[in-house]
Amino acid sequence: MSRTPERLDAFPTHHIAGFGVRAGRPLPFGASRVPGGVNFSVYSAGATGMTLVLYQRDAAEPLAELDFPPEFVIGAVYSMTVFGIDAEAVEYGYRADGPFEPEAGHRFDRRQVLLDPYATLLHGRDSWGGQRRPLRSGIALDDFDWEDDRQLQLPSQDLVIYEAHVRGFTRHPSARVAEPGTFAGLVEKIPYLKELGVNAVELMPVFEFDELDNDRLDPDRGEQLRNYWGYSTLGFFAPKAGLAATGRLGMQADEFKNMVKQLHRAGIEVILDVVFNHTAEGNELGPTLSFRGLDNSVYYMLTPDGYYYNFSGTGNTLNCNHPVVRGFVLDCLRHWASQFHVDGFRFDLAAILGRAPNGAPLANPPLLESLAADPILRDCKLIAEAWDAGGLYQVGSFPNYHRFSEWNGKFRDTVRRFVTGDEGVAGELATRLLGSPDLYAGRAPTASVNFVTAHDGFTLHDLVSYNEKHNEANGEGNRDGDNDNNSWNCGAEGDTEDEQVLALRGRQLRNLLLLLLTSHGIPMLVAGDEFGRTQRGNNNAYCQDNDLSWVDWRLTETNADLLRFTKAAIAFRKAHPALRRASHPRGHQGSGWFPEVSWHGERAWTPDWSPGHRLVAAMLYEHGPHGHDCVYVAANAHWDGRELELPGLPDGVGWHLFADTALPDGNDVHQPGDEPPLTGDRIWVEPRSTVVLVAKQTDGEE
Numbered sequence: 296m297s298r299t300p301e302r303l304d305a306f307p308t309h310h311i312a313g314f315g316v317r318a319g320r321p322l323p324f325g326a327s328r329v330p331g332g333v334n335f336s337v338y339s340a341g342a343t344g345m346t347l348v349l350y351q352r353d354a355a356e357p358l359a360e361l362d363f364p365p366e367f368v369i370g371a372v373y374s375m376t377v378f379g380i381d382a383e384a385v386e387y388g389y390r391a392d393g394p395f396e397p398e399a400g401h402r403f404d405r406r407q408v409l410l411d412p413y414a415t416l417l418h419g420r421d422s423w424g425g426q427r428r429p430l431r432s433g434i435a436l437d438d439f440d441w442e443d444d445r446q447l448q449l450p451s452q453d454l455v456i457y458e459a460h461v462r463g464f465t466r467h468p469s470a471r472v473a474e475p476g477t478f479a480g481l482v483e484k485i486p487y488l489k490e491l492g493v494n495a496v497e498l499m500p501v502f503e504f505d506e507l508d509n510d511r512l513d514p515d516r517g518e519q520l521r522n523y524w525g526y527s528t529l530g531f532f533a534p535k536a537g538l539a540a541t542g543r544l545g546m547q548a549d550e551f552k553n554m555v556k557q558l559h560r561a562g563i564e565v566i567l568d569v570v571f572n573h574t575a576e577g578n579e580l581g582p583t584l585s586f587r588g589l590d591n592s593v594y595y596m597l598t599p600d601g602y603y604y605n606f607s608g609t610g611n612t613l614n615c616n617h618p619v620v621r622g623f624v625l626d627c628l629r630h631w632a633s634q635f636h637v638d639g640f641r642f643d644l645a646a647i648l649g650r651a652p653n654g655a656p657l658a659n660p661p662l663l664e665s666l667a668a669d670p671i672l673r674d675c676k677l678i679a680e681a682w683d684a685g686g687l688y689q690v691g692s693f694p695n696y697h698r699f700s701e702w703n704g705k706f707r708d709t710v711r712r713f714v715t716g717d718e719g720v721a722g723e724l725a726t727r728l729l730g731s732p733d734l735y736a737g738r739a740p741t742a743s744v745n746f747v748t749a750h751d752g753f754t755l756h757d758l759v760s761y762n763e764k765h766n767e768a769n770g771e772g773n774r775d776g777d778n779d780n781n782s783w784n785c786g787a788e789g790d791t792e793d794e795q796v797l798a799l800r801g802r803q804l805r806n807l808l809l810l811l812l813t814s815h816g817i818p819m820l821v822a823g824d825e826f827g828r829t830q831r832g833n834n835n836a837y838c839q840d841n842d843l844s845w846v847d848w849r850l851t852e853t854n855a856d857l858l859r860f861t862k863a864a865i866a867f868r869k870a871h872p873a874l875r876r877a878s879h880p881r882g883h884q885g886s887g888w889f890p891e892v893s894w895h896g897e898r899a900w901t902p903d904w905s906p907g908h909r910l911v912a913a914m915l916y917e918h919g920p921h922g923h924d925c926v927y928v929a930a931n932a933h934w935d936g937r938e939l940e941l942p943g944l945p946d947g948v949g950w951h952l953f954a955d956t957a958l959p960d961g962n963d964v965h966q967p968g969d970e971p972p973l974t975g976d977r978i979w980v981e982p983r984s985t986v987v988l989v990a991k992q993t994d995g996e997e
Contacts, residue, residue, distance in 0.1 A: 312359040319374030325413030332378035340371040344392035386431035398601040400592030410585040417503040417530040423537035435548040451741035457493035459822035469848035474540040478554040492865035495564040503530035511770040520838035527575040564638035572647040578610035608684030639676025646683040667696035691734030703743040711781035719906040730815035743816035755824035759803040765832030776835030805956035812864040825861035827854040856960035870967040873917040873924040887918030909933040925990035931980040949993040957981030
């Protein structure tokens with residue numbers, strides 16, 4: 296009688312601390328389930344010994360501590376398979392032996408139980424703001440049913456990105472969702488996102504962080520402030536439990552996956568804001584949580600005397616171009632792309648990813664090259680915040696390998712300055728409207744992620760309501776946050792009942808939105824800007840876990856006209872390929888009516904680029920399978936109106952009005968396809984206003 300032999304690797308070869316074990320598999324790093332047990336693998340080049348510490352879930356004391364015998368070590372990797380443990384019921388960590396010699400870069404401390412850098416779950420912050428327990432590593436199951444889901448692979452030129460904080464998006468009572476402040480709550484708002492018209496959400500940090508990691512107090516209320524934004528990662532492979540309705544059950548990974556799946560079904564991509572420039576361990580005074588205790592000199596950029604370089608502004612800088620750290624970053628992003636189906640990543644302070652271990656910028660950064668060429672990340676959008684806190688500013692010069700787009704800070708600054716009426720900006724605005732070819736000449740316009748506001752800074756409403764920041768509630772004496780905002784309060788600081796001021800603010804809001812949504816490149820909106828969300832002048836609300844930061848959905852009714860305007864502008868962009876170019880304009884292509892872009896002024900075909908001129912008028916044209924698409928955009932930032940001669944159109948085609956920001960609510964915008972015709976060959980553009988026209992058949996035929 297034959298008998299099928301049992302698998303050899305299901306037998307323990309050793310017994311340590313009461314458990315059957317055997318030498319593990321060095322790769323993959325982290326904890327992974329294998330037949331009969333769990334394989335643990337951790338890297339440390341400087342350790343002289345390593346101990347695996349096991350806990351029963353939620354227990355105060357360890358269940359067992361298992362020293363790695365020498366024969367379980369290959370190179371710098373400690374690996375062990377432990378049999379007879381339930382992956383769902385255990386938590387774990389490591390104690391690393393080694394020298395404590397800070398001047399030489401070593402900070403080993405066997406007293407500390409360290410988090411696994413590759414842990415797929417973290418326990419200890421299981422519900423937002425809940426009871427603080429010791430942080431421990433956990434093991435996520437991989438049994439989610441994705442059905443036929445896959446990355447959407449939307450063309451970059453078609454994207455309209457919507458930046459949102461998972462908690463802030465639905466935490467306010469007015470959100471009226473069953474699970475406020477969570478991934479599940481965001482799912483409940485998908486119908487709103489579809490109706491708005493955005494097709495990509497960019498989520499502020501969702502990797503595990505400690506929202507209680509803030510010692511400052513609200514100066515008025517005395518309450519402890521929070522690490523609300525979460526740009527201080529604890530677990531790079533672990534979704535944040537406190538952002539999940541099911542985090543207390545350890546189901547945050549499945550809840551996150553369901554959110555991605557439902558967004559994909561709605562045609563919306565998911566982009567994650569990821570932070571690889573620093574970690575939550577801070578400088579030499581910070582806690583030892585993981586990297587510092589496992590191999591400080593490998594994971595961090597260190598000065599010659601063992602202190603931390605601080606190009607992040609938060610105390611430490613991850614040593615991204617060390618080969619081991621490079622592999623860690625790649626493994627992390629592969630994990631989120633393959634296990635969570637996310638569609639792209641936005642890299643916080645990405646200039647740091649191009650620095651050498653001594654901080655010098657690299658001409659050919661290995662990490663960025665690896666990310667660009669990685670086969671698993673091939674279809675992911677890669678977006679760089681192309682600067683850092685150490686003064687390295689690489690907008691337009693970020694090592695991109697024809698894969699990275701960039702947050703275009705110059706677009707933000709130029710549009711803000713033009714709309715406020717600064718002198719000498721018209722020429723630069725024209726360049727920004729075309730996807731900044733001065734910065735991205737050898738690349739596509741989609742290299743430019745255009746934005747006017749982001750989470751970091753004023754909201755759109757506050758940009759036209761405040762001249763100065765008002766960050767007193769942050770408990771830092773109003774010293775934090777940017778002082779250079781290019782904002783204008785339109786005549787009164789903050790709240791006002793002055794009708795003229797309010798009317799001007801409304802016009803300025805619509806000007807900013809129109810310029811953003813008619814520009815070449817990828818537009819990005821911030822959640823709530825479409826209906827006038829305010830932070831009451833706070834331009835650095837990183838610690839405000841309250842209604843200062845939360846989206847107040849009542850504003851969808853209060854500012855319904857602004858929301859209607861934004862929806863129409865997004866729909867107009869989607870309807871016109873002339874606004875969504877995949878390549879920079881090339882002039883006249885022979886077969887069409889016009890050059891792909893032309894500039895105009897008070898006389899057609901005669902722009903005025905003199906410094907005192909505050910008018911930009913562009914005709915954007917595309918001729919392709921869809922036929923002729925022709926859009927005219929005129930932005931007047933002057934305090935006087937201007938009469939403009941319009942470019943002539945072929946017989947049977949006339950100009951139709953899509954938007955005029957100077958017109959009263961209800962008449963300021965039309966639905967794409969329903970634009971009324973204009974009479975005559977001229978148009979009046981009111982002071983501080985923007986007009987958008989579209990060329991259409993006048994005989995009813997397209």
